[in-house]
Amino acid sequence: MTVNVSMTINGEAVGPVEIPEDLMMAEFLHEYLNLTGTRISCEQGVCYACSIIVDGAEGGRIMPACVTGALWCDGRSVRTIEGHATRDDEGRITALSPVQEAFLTHFSFQCSYCTPGFVNAATVLVERLGRQPVPRARLEDEILEAMNGNICRCTGYVRYLTAVRDVILATPGLVTGDEGDAA
Amino acid sequence: MKRVLLVLAGLFVAVIVGLVLLWFAVAGPGPVPPATVSFTSLAPDERAALARRGEYVARAADCMACHMSPEETELAGGLPFETPVGTFYGTNISSSRRHGIGDWTADDLYRSLVWGIGEEGEHLYPSMPYTAYHGMTRADVDALWVYLMQTRPIEKPNIPHDLVFPFNIRPLIAFWNMLYRPDDRPGAMARVGDRGEGWHRGRYLVDVLGHCGECHTPRNLAFATTGPHLSGEVLEGALAPDITPDGLFARGWSPQDLAQFLATGLSPQGTPSFRMYSVLDHSTRYLAPADIDAMVAYLFDGRTDVEAAPPVAVAADRAGDGEGHRLYLGLCAGCHGSDGQGRPFSAVPLQGNTTLMFDNPRNLIRVIDEGIPARRLGGMMRMQTMPAFGDTLSADQMAALVNHLRERWGGRGTEVTAGDVADVIDDDD
Structure with missing residues (x-):
C-alpha cells in the first residue's frame, strides 16, 4: 500500500510524495529527500540520535524519526538538523x-x-x-x-x-x- | 409518648449489648496448631535450610508486592494502595523490633496470616489477604517466620492507613470476618478426588500463597471476593482479567504460553502490566518450574491447548484506511510492526495481544496514555520503555486508535468513544 504525503520541512513545502504507507520518517528524509543529517542509530526510539522537531500549536515537539511514521507528519511542519543554520x-x-x-x-x-x-x-x-x-x-x-x-x-x-x-x-x-x- | 421512647431506648441498648456480645464471640482468632519444628533446637544448617524454604514461601506468597517501599526496598513497607474505602499502606515486615515484626513469635505470624489477628490482638484489614492465606500450612508459616526473623532489620516507621469513616474503626472488621473469613479448618482445603498432585499444589499456589483472587476475583459492596472465582475485576483503575480456563482460552492462551508468562514475563500474548508486573518481578519469576506447571495445571483445570481459540479480526475492512490505521502507522508501527508483529525486547506483538481482547478497553487506553517503564523480566531478559502518548493524542484520536487496534487484533467490535477515553484518563490522573 502506498500513500501520498505532503509536509513542510525546514520551512519548505514538500510533496505530495508517494511512499509506502509504513515508511518511517528517518527513511523518508534519507531516501526520498536526501536529507541525511538525521542520524539513525538504535532504530527503536530510545537513543534520540534521530530526533526531529514536529511543530504544533503548542510549539515544537521532539519525535524519534526512526519509529515515527511519515504518515504522522503528513500535513505537519517538521524541522531537521539541516534547518538550523x-x-x-x-x-x-x-x-x-x-x-x-x-x-x-x-x-x-x-x-x-x-x-x-x-x-x-x-x-x-x-x-x-x-x-x-x-x-x-x-x-x-x-x-x-x-x-x-x-x-x-x-x-x-x-x-x-x-x-x-x-x-x-x-x-x-x-x-x-x-x-x-x-x- | 414516654413509654414509646423508653421502649426504643431499651431496644437500642439491647442491640448495642447484643453487638458487643457478638463481637466478643467472633473477634478472636480460631485455633492455632503447634509449630512443626522446635525453633530453639535447630542446628545452624537446619535453620539455614528452613530460612531458604521460608524465602521461597515469601516469594510464592508475593509478600513483597505490598510490603516493599515505594523505592522497592523489600519488606520495608510504605507502598500505597488506593481503594474505594481509602488508601492502605503496606507495613514494615522486616525483623526490626521497633517498626517491623522482629518481636513476633511464629504463633503470632500464624495468627495474622491465617486469622487476620495481629500480634496485639488487633484486627488486620482484609487488604492483608488472610482470607487467601487462611489455607497456609503451619509448616510453611514456620519456614516463613524463620526467614523473616533473619532478614535485615529495616528501621522505617509504618504509615497509618488513610481510610474513610466507618472503615477506619478497626474492631468492626470482626463483623466483616464473621461474614467473609473462611471458618473451615485452616491448612486443609478439601481434596478434589479426580485431580492429581500437581493440580492440588497449583491450587495451593494460586488460591492460597499467590492470592491471585485478591485482584482477579470480583468483589462485592463489602469488598469481599465473593464473585465468580478468578473471572476478572477492575482494581486501582486497571482490569485484572478473567483467568478462568474459558477466559484464557477465549484470548488464545495455551498452558505453555501461560507458563512462559509466569516464569519470564514474555509470552505471545504480551508482558505483564500494572500490578501484575510486580507479581512477576517479586514472585513468579522466582518459582520452580514444577510449581509454575502446577499453577498452570490448576488455572487451566487440566484442559489442553487444543481449545485455545484466539479471536479473529472484526470489521477487517476498517483496517485498510481511516484515522485509527493512519495513527497506528504514524505512531505505533515503527516498534510494533506494520502487521503488529512486534520486536523482540522492544515492543510486544499486537497480533494475539491479550489486552486488545478485553471487553473493557481500560488497560489499553491507560497503556497508550501513560506508557510502560522499561522492565526487568525473568531469565535475565528485559523489555524496553514504551513512551506515553497522552500528550500527543487527543481523546478523539486515542478512541480511533483504540478501536482500530481492538477491531484488527482483539476481535472487539464495540465502539470506544472519546468520552470513554476521557473517563478512563480522568480516573487515573
Whole structure:
C-alpha cells in the first residue's frame, strides 16, 4: 500500500510524495529527500540520535524519526538538523544557530553521531523557555529533563549540558528570578 | 409518648449489648496448631535450610508486592494502595523490633496470616489477604517466620492507613470476618478426588500463597471476593482479567504460553502490566518450574491447548484506511510492526495481544496514555520503555486508535468513544 504525503520541512513545502504507507520518517528524509543529517542509530526510539522537531500549536515537539511514521507528519511542519543554520540564497551556510555555535565552542561532542539529536532537543527547550520561562534555580533540572533522553557515548554529557545552560542564560527572557543567588 | 421512647431506648441498648456480645464471640482468632519444628533446637544448617524454604514461601506468597517501599526496598513497607474505602499502606515486615515484626513469635505470624489477628490482638484489614492465606500450612508459616526473623532489620516507621469513616474503626472488621473469613479448618482445603498432585499444589499456589483472587476475583459492596472465582475485576483503575480456563482460552492462551508468562514475563500474548508486573518481578519469576506447571495445571483445570481459540479480526475492512490505521502507522508501527508483529525486547506483538481482547478497553487506553517503564523480566531478559502518548493524542484520536487496534487484533467490535477515553484518563490522573 502506498500513500501520498505532503509536509513542510525546514520551512519548505514538500510533496505530495508517494511512499509506502509504513515508511518511517528517518527513511523518508534519507531516501526520498536526501536529507541525511538525521542520524539513525538504535532504530527503536530510545537513543534520540534521530530526533526531529514536529511543530504544533503548542510549539515544537521532539519525535524519534526512526519509529515515527511519515504518515504522522503528513500535513505537519517538521524541522531537521539541516534547518538550523542561516543560509544565503545559494544555500551556503552563513551562520550557525546559537545552540550549534555553543556546542562547537564548548567542544560538546567528539564523534558527532548524537549531535543532531542534541541540537534539536536543545532548540526545542530554548523555544519552550521563551514561551514559559522557568526560575533560575530550576534551570539545571529543566535542562537535564529535556536532554536526558539523548544518548552520547563519547563526552559524558557535561559539555552538552553546560553549553545549553550558557545559551539559555545568554538569551534574555528565558529564566525568571535573580540570576546570582536564590531570589 | 414516654413509654414509646423508653421502649426504643431499651431496644437500642439491647442491640448495642447484643453487638458487643457478638463481637466478643467472633473477634478472636480460631485455633492455632503447634509449630512443626522446635525453633530453639535447630542446628545452624537446619535453620539455614528452613530460612531458604521460608524465602521461597515469601516469594510464592508475593509478600513483597505490598510490603516493599515505594523505592522497592523489600519488606520495608510504605507502598500505597488506593481503594474505594481509602488508601492502605503496606507495613514494615522486616525483623526490626521497633517498626517491623522482629518481636513476633511464629504463633503470632500464624495468627495474622491465617486469622487476620495481629500480634496485639488487633484486627488486620482484609487488604492483608488472610482470607487467601487462611489455607497456609503451619509448616510453611514456620519456614516463613524463620526467614523473616533473619532478614535485615529495616528501621522505617509504618504509615497509618488513610481510610474513610466507618472503615477506619478497626474492631468492626470482626463483623466483616464473621461474614467473609473462611471458618473451615485452616491448612486443609478439601481434596478434589479426580485431580492429581500437581493440580492440588497449583491450587495451593494460586488460591492460597499467590492470592491471585485478591485482584482477579470480583468483589462485592463489602469488598469481599465473593464473585465468580478468578473471572476478572477492575482494581486501582486497571482490569485484572478473567483467568478462568474459558477466559484464557477465549484470548488464545495455551498452558505453555501461560507458563512462559509466569516464569519470564514474555509470552505471545504480551508482558505483564500494572500490578501484575510486580507479581512477576517479586514472585513468579522466582518459582520452580514444577510449581509454575502446577499453577498452570490448576488455572487451566487440566484442559489442553487444543481449545485455545484466539479471536479473529472484526470489521477487517476498517483496517485498510481511516484515522485509527493512519495513527497506528504514524505512531505505533515503527516498534510494533506494520502487521503488529512486534520486536523482540522492544515492543510486544499486537497480533494475539491479550489486552486488545478485553471487553473493557481500560488497560489499553491507560497503556497508550501513560506508557510502560522499561522492565526487568525473568531469565535475565528485559523489555524496553514504551513512551506515553497522552500528550500527543487527543481523546478523539486515542478512541480511533483504540478501536482500530481492538477491531484488527482483539476481535472487539464495540465502539470506544472519546468520552470513554476521557473517563478512563480522568480516573487515573
